[in-house]
Amino acid sequence: MALFTSAVYQNEFLPDGGTDVNAIVTIACSGAGAAGQTGSGDAGEIIIVDTSGSMGTANMQAAKQAAMVALDHILDGTYFAVVAGNHKAYLAYPMVQSGAGMVRMDARTRAEARRAISFFRSDGGTAMGNWLNLARALFDSIGNLAQKHAILLTDGENHNETPQQLDAAIRNSIGQFQVDCRGVGVDWKVPEIRSIAQALLGTVDIIPNPSQLGQAFAELMQKSMGRGVARADLRVWIPQGAQVLFVRQVSPTVEDLSTRGVPVNPLTMAYPTGSWGDEERDYHLQVRLPAKSVGQEQLAARVQLAVGTEVLTQGLVKAKWSSDTNLTAQINPEVAHYTGQTELAVAIQEGLAAKASGDERTATTKLGRAAQLAVRTGNAEATAKLRKVVDIDNAETGTVRLKRGVDKADEMALDTASTKTTRIRG
Known part of the structure; x- marks a missing residue:
């Protein structure tokens, strides 16, 4: 059975009349077990492979091999399906036209799926919204899935549907399944793919060389199969009259959860965190309280990790009003660290966007701050990825010069890594 623990890092002291409380809440999980085998129900996996014409021979061959590698890491008994995507979405395996669109993994179905993948050919355009819509329908065709995860691979832009169609597909998939997205080569758009991954509680990364696809798919599927806890929520209770200013995951990646809260009761909101394996995650919470005078104290928030109706751990965020400036002026190291990491992600993304638009002045300023x-x-x-895009003259002051002739893959690697954070604690 999975064990969850939590710890709170904050400076609980506020000056006379102070209102805003910041805290980092660390939640750790151990003994998560295997997806679909130790949780509350079955797990489902869908492998979505871009088969558009732009994939060409080399990328298509590598993608087929990677998809087969992913099949090898899906645990027996797991429901699965394989989707081929271009301007349409095709159910490559299982080959059914009605009823359940997924089958359980075993030696026979694995071999049949590998054979289906072997027939993939690159042709047509790209419409990722169609791919997501089919994946959602496939998951829905199996009524008892507690855990739903997909890997999506693409090499290009979403040319064959409108942005509104993709947005609608993403919106309709939120809360339905998780997606880890990977882009091979340099002809896809990071913001476009990141919009899918962030909305669907997944990750995005670049695979510069198609020879790296197999290892990437193996690692993604192994990680997914190690998530034995499905659909956990971060519950945040605040007292009457208080306001949650934001809730962010800040490690291992920066993800703003603030707009995703669902009311549990008048004082509690639940924020989705997806499935869990053996791991630690950090969350940054900022709460605004009604101002109080020196000597008063109160509970500012109660942060819980819950699966269904069961609360598995909780941390308490406190507030104490003091006249001692030595206490109230301190910035908690964890809060300071992750505030900087969040700003770093924004600075990188804004700097690269300015560079792409030809605004070198803004790009230099933003990337210097990064x-x-x-x-x-x-x-x-x-830092290492920034050095491939800018010459850092003085990191302490943020003085940099844009490099000329930067490899596009290096810019995209910096962009996809912008939300990855480092931890302040070992």
């Missing part, structure tokens, strides 16, 4: 924050917060991965 370099400053990356070094200050100890984000070695972001």
